[in-house]
Amino acid sequence: MLSFIKVPPTTYVLHYQNGKIRHEGAGLSFFYWAPTSTIIAVPLASADVPFVFQETTSDFQSVAIQGQLTYRVAEPKRLASLLDLTVGRPSATYYQDGSGDRTKLPERLVHVLQTLTRAIAQRLTLRDILVSSDLLVAEALAGLRSSDAVATLGLEILSLSITSVKPTPETARALEAEAREGLLRRADEAIYARRNSAVEQERLIKESELNTEIAVEEKKRQIRETQMAAEIAVEQKRADVRKIQMATEIAVEQQRSQLINSRVENERKDADSRAYALTETLKPLRDLDWKTLMALGGKGADPKAMIAIAFQEMAENAQKIGELNVSPDLLKSLIGTAGE
Numbered sequence: 001m002l003s004f005i006k007v008p009p010t011t012y013v014l015h016y017q018n019g020k021i022r023h024e025g026a027g028l029s030f031f032y033w034a035p036t037s038t039i040i041a042v043p044l045a046s047a048d049v050p051f052v053f054q055e056t057t058s059d060f061q062s063v064a065i066q067g068q069l070t071y072r073v074a075e076p077k078r079l080a081s082l083l084d085l086t087v088g089r090p091s092a093t094y095y096q097d098g099s100g101d102r103t104k105l106p107e108r109l110v111h112v113l114q115t116l117t118r119a120i121a122q123r124l125t126l127r128d129i130l131v132s133s134d135l136l137v138a139e140a141l142a143g144l145r146s147s148d149a150v151a152t153l154g155l156e157i158l159s160l161s162i163t164s165v166k167p168t169p170e171t172a173r174a175l176e177a178e179a180r181e182g183l184l185r186r187a188d189e190a191i192y193a194r195r196n197s198a199v200e201q202e203r204l205i206k207e208s209e210l211n212t213e214i215a216v217e218e219k220k221r222q223i224r225e226t227q228m229a230a231e232i233a234v235e236q237k238r239a240d241v242r243k244i245q246m247a248t249e250i251a252v253e254q255q256r257s258q259l260i261n262s263r264v265e266n267e268r269k270d271a272d273s274r275a276y277a278l279t280e281t282l283k284p285l286r287d288l289d290w291k292t293l294m295a296l297g298g299k300g301a302d303p304k305a306m307i308a309i310a311f312q313e314m315a316e317n318a319q320k321i322g323e324l325n326v327s328p329d330l331l332k333s334l335i336g337t338a339g340e
Helices: 076-082 101-121 126-130 133-145 148-152 169-285 290-300 303-316 328-339
Strands: 002-006 011-017 020-026 029-033 037-043 047-056 062-073 155-167
Touching: 011 029, 011 076, 020 029, 029 037, 037 076, 047 101, 062 101, 062 126, 062 133, 101 133, 101 148, 101 155, 126 155, 126 169, 133 155, 148 155, 155 169
Parallel strands: none
Antiparallel strands: 002 029, 011 020, 011 037, 047 062, 062 155
């Protein structure tokens, strides 16, 4: 029976007839004799393989690792030699897949990937693996690309992505509670830090105000000291002026004293001179009787003095006078003379 097959460009087809390859390539279309022909179709398009692994970490905690692996067939003839990818009875235009090995390829890749992922997970703690998806991707992807199983199948690993790494619900709630408490504690610490910062800023403001007041008081003190120094300088100048005035007055007084002393000395000397002259003048008369001196007065003598001398003589010689008669006229004349 003559049949026709047409495959898309993303499929590599091998046409075996009587044990020999009649047609080979991607996107071919040809007629073949069905009773003696075998058609092998190898998909070349990239394929996505989702996966979910339950693994145990180094601290014996269970985690679920979920992701997706993308691959493509790089060597279709090698893959066709290892797996049975024979298609079933084709339709009038397109082939129909009837092989069971076609589903084994993703399973083999997932098994290799799970082996690599388990080795990585067993080295990490739960906390580390929850935040190490990039490490998982990098190491697992490098392991897949260097794996002999993948190279033997003729596959090319295009990409690997880890969409989630989750612990068990109980562990997740415990971690969430711990993280939540840590966040609340950090929030409290942030509040305390903000309060402390506010207190510190208030203290700095108070210190600044106090420093400003100190600076103002210091300036006032400097101004007062300057004013006091100026007043002291003025008072010093005044004191110096007073000292000069006092010195001048003292000098004047000393000169005046010297002048008075000189004048007194001169007057004393003049008085001494006059006294000496009078003494020397009266020295010849010092031994004379006063009566003699009165007599030497002559006509120039005062009559009253003469009468007084006469009465004094009579008083001295009263014991010798028995009786003294003074007429009224004489007494009157004496009183009148005395009144004059």
